[in-house]
Amino acid sequence: MMLIDEFDPMKGEMLQILDKEGNVVAKSLEPKLPVEILRKMYYYMVLSRACDERMLKLQRSGRIGTFAPSVGQEAAQVGSALALGKEDWSVHSFREQAAYYLRGVPPEKLFLYFGGDPRGNMIPVDVNATPMAVPVSTQVPHAVGIALASKMRNDGRVVMVYFGDGGTSEGDFHEGMNFAGVFKCPVVFVCQNNQWAISVPRERQSASRTLAQKALAYGFKGILVDGNDVLAMHAACKEAVERARSGGGPTMIEAYTYRMWMHTTADDPSKYRSREEEKEWAEKDPIKRLRNYLTAKKVWNEEFEKEVQAKAASEIERAVKAMEGIEPLKPDDLFDYMFAKITKPLAEQKEYLKKALAEREVEEEKQEIIGGFP
Amino acid sequence: MQINMVEAVNQALREEMKRDKRVILLGEDVGVDGGVFRATEGLYKEFGPERVMDTPLAESGILGVSIGLALNGMRPVAEMQFSGFFWPAFDQLISHAGRYRNRTRGRFNLPLVVRFPCGGGVKALEHHSESYEAIYAHAPGVKVVYPSTPYDTKGLLKSAIRDPDPVVFMEHKKLYRAFRQEVPDGEYLVPIGESKVVQEGSDMTLISWGAMTLPVQRAAGLVAAHGVTCEIIDLRTISPLDMDPVISSVEKTGRCVIVEEGHRMCSVGAEIVAQINEKAFLSLKAPPLRVSGFDVPAPFYKMEDWYLPDTDRVVKAMRSVMKY
Numbered sequence: 001m002m003l004i005d006e007f008d009p010m011k012g013e014m015l016q017i018l019d020k021e022g023n024v025v026a027k028s029l030e031p032k033l034p035v036e037i038l039r040k041m042y043y044y045m046v047l048s049r050a051c052d053e054r055m056l057k058l059q060r061s062g063r064i065g066t067f068a069p070s071v072g073q074e075a076a077q078v079g080s081a082l083a084l085g086k087e088d089w090s091v092h093s094f095r096e097q098a099a100y101y102l103r104g105v106p107p108e109k110l111f112l113y114f115g116g117d118p119r120g121n122m123i124p125v126d127v128n129a130t131p132m133a134v135p136v137s138t139q140v141p142h143a144v145g146i147a148l149a150s151k152m153r154n155d156g157r158v159v160m161v162y163f164g165d166g167g168t169s170e171g172d173f174h175e176g177m178n179f180a181g182v183f184k185c186p187v188v189f190v191c192q193n194n195q196w197a198i199s200v201p202r203e204r205q206s207a208s209r210t211l212a213q214k215a216l217a218y219g220f221k222g223i224l225v226d227g228n229d230v231l232a233m234h235a236a237c238k239e240a241v242e243r244a245r246s247g248g249g250p251t252m253i254e255a256y257t258y259r260m261w262m263h264t265t266a267d268d269p270s271k272y273r274s275r276e277e278e279k280e281w282a283e284k285d286p287i288k289r290l291r292n293y294l295t296a297k298k299v300w301n302e303e304f305e306k307e308v309q310a311k312a313a314s315e316i317e318r319a320v321k322a323m324e325g326i327e328p329l330k331p332d333d334l335f336d337y338m339f340a341k342i343t344k345p346l347a348e349q350k351e352y353l354k355k356a357l358a359e360r361e362v363e364e365e366k367q368e369i370i371g372g373f374p
Numbered sequence: 375m376q377i378n379m380v381e382a383v384n385q386a387l388r389e390e391m392k393r394d395k396r397v398i399l400l401g402e403d404v405g406v407d408g409g410v411f412r413a414t415e416g417l418y419k420e421f422g423p424e425r426v427m428d429t430p431l432a433e434s435g436i437l438g439v440s441i442g443l444a445l446n447g448m449r450p451v452a453e454m455q456f457s458g459f460f461w462p463a464f465d466q467l468i469s470h471a472g473r474y475r476n477r478t479r480g481r482f483n484l485p486l487v488v489r490f491p492c493g494g495g496v497k498a499l500e501h502h503s504e505s506y507e508a509i510y511a512h513a514p515g516v517k518v519v520y521p522s523t524p525y526d527t528k529g530l531l532k533s534a535i536r537d538p539d540p541v542v543f544m545e546h547k548k549l550y551r552a553f554r555q556e557v558p559d560g561e562y563l564v565p566i567g568e569s570k571v572v573q574e575g576s577d578m579t580l581i582s583w584g585a586m587t588l589p590v591q592r593a594a595g596l597v598a599a600h601g602v603t604c605e606i607i608d609l610r611t612i613s614p615l616d617m618d619p620v621i622s623s624v625e626k627t628g629r630c631v632i633v634e635e636g637h638r639m640c641s642v643g644a645e646i647v648a649q650i651n652e653k654a655f656l657s658l659k660a661p662p663l664r665v666s667g668f669d670v671p672a673p674f675y676k677m678e679d680w681y682l683p684d685t686d687r688v689v690k691a692m693r694s695v696m697k698y
Binding site: 089091118119121122123125130131133135138140141142143144145146147148149150152153171172175176178179182183337338339340343344345346 | 398424427429430432434435437438439440441442443444445446447448450462465466469470475476477478479480481482483514515517537538539567614615616618
């Protein structure tokens with residue numbers, strides 16, 4: 001029996017394998033994952049958390065700009081992204097650090113991106129992932145187009161697209177889901193329902209009992225999953241990816257999770273949600289949950305923890321160095337990537353800017369015109 | 375071979391689909407029906423439902439899915455059924471199509487075309503008569519093509535399909551079957567980004583594109599009988615705007631009238647006047663004038679003749695430029 005047949009989103013049934021303490025609550029569903037996979041899950045969740053912590057410091061000290069942290073959503077991202085094969089595609093919104101790292105996008109790309117540098121969007125050529133889409137849910141139809149192209153070529157690739165609970169209110173979400181259903185595209189829709197779209201709660205986005213049930217209206221299955229349970233996320237996504245790969249069409253996964261930090265570093269959640277709620281969700285922390293499970297499995301011990309922390313720390317040091325050591329941008333960079341071949345108007349604008357920068361007429365510090373006027 | 379503009383579109387699509395199997399068409403009614411203007415007639419039969427796809431009625435979805443297809447190695451040509459229905463897709467155009475190459479430093483590019491019928495003068499229903507080239511031209515990273523003849527339409531559409539970057543391709547409904555023109559039997563391309571001097575003259579420069587080339591040609595013929603010779607320029611591409619022929623011409627004639635169907639505020643004509651002022655100010659014998667649509671929505675068709683620039687309004691502007 002498939003998981004998507006077992007858990008009915010219309011009834012609010014939620015797939016959960018581990019409870020919040022990491023105890024196995026659904027023994028029959030516990031996946032037999034190799035130890036290396038369990039370790040990998042833990043490492044990427046820890047790395048993502050540590051990167052967010054470091055990025056917050058970088059942001060507070062002005063070394064990068066505003067960013068959207070993933071803290072609390074690591075299991076939802078790692079469990080899903082790990083279900084993809086190397087050649088598969090992931091299509092992204094802006095709160096998917098853990099998924100990006102796992103797919104092979106190194107942390108310095110995200111540091112650069114949030115530091116206002118477009119080179120952060122240069123996804124490595126061997127990684128089939130799109131850059132972050134900032135306008136909410138606009139990436140959803142892209143995923144469907146990518147999947148459609150793969151289906152036409154019959155290349156066996158699957159596409160996973162991420163968006164949030166707020167994103168399900170956007171037209172592009174619905175248009176993408178509808179196209180995917182009609183064309184039976186190999187795409188997995190992963191909704192990270194983190195309960196809050198900045199200050200607007202989940203119930204203000206939709207009167208649907210679950211978000212997963214929206215899939216039914218588009219002619220395919222949806223499943224509600226405990227998004228803080230990495231085993232459940234992985235099991236559901238693996239099934240959905242396999243279904244897509246074998247011609248079974250799209251699936252929607254609703255990852256029921258929580259944004260433990262702020263929306264972005266410019267946001268103050270205390271204005272709109274209670275300490276009690278935050279505390280309650282802190283107890284469901286996905287990293288703690290996996291650690292407890294791994295402890296019971298005898299995969300986790302102090303030594304392993306030290307190893308993981310050291311590996312994450314050195315990766316972050318490397319990434320910070322890579323970000324800070326990158327060659328400065330040039331005025332040419334403003335224009336040179338607009339078209340395959342620069343257009344004449346852009347070439348003129350580029351020369352104008354370079355000349356203006358080379359021959360300044362205002363002494364900025366003194367706010368004085370250099371030379372006479374006119 | 376003599377063809378009209380709709381046949382030019384159809385031939386360009388067919389030839390490019392034959393040449394490159396990555397070229398696929400998608401849109402509302404483009405398949406079995408062959409498009410509401412018959413632009414894709416016969417292509418569904420020839421290339422099958424996978425390459426000529428009837429889609430759900432969702433403009434943003436059509437362009438968004440096209441972006442995904444282009445990201446994954448295809449060369450989609452999307453049709454918006456009418457320009458008036460483009461707007462749900464505008465977010466995809468301005469937020470993604472025009473930005474993707476730049477924001478990924480060339481890691482990804484989007485070889486896609488979005489084409490649609492536009493323009494007034496055919497007594498169409500509300501929302502079926504707009505000419506919003508100025509809005510598309512304002513979007514960075516997107517090329518905007520607006521041909522006026524069957525020959526240019528075929529050659530430009532083929533170039534657009536081969537272009538590695540997104541192209542908005544505007545087809546004026548009034549021109550679809552307005553006249554036939556000789557095109558070569560063999561293959562030819564017309565480059566994007568080149569304005570064309572269609573008639574040489576010395577007294578005045580007339581600039582237009584799309585269906586406004588019609589009143590311009592008529593007006594030029596009328597004043598010729600009075601000994602005034604006009605240099606006529608057809609922009610063909612709105613963005614990137616090729617101003618060189620315009621500037622050379624204005625340097626020669628010193629007088630200029632721009633005729634456009636779009637609204638007056640922030641129009642393409644306004645951009646042309648600004649550039650003439652910057653680049654040919656001392657050659658001017660009179661202020662360049664615009665004859666344009668008004669700042670009202672493309673009107674109900676009983677009033678569209680008042681809205682659309684006609685030969686009379688063009689001649690009025692030409693007279694005031696000559697008499698200045």
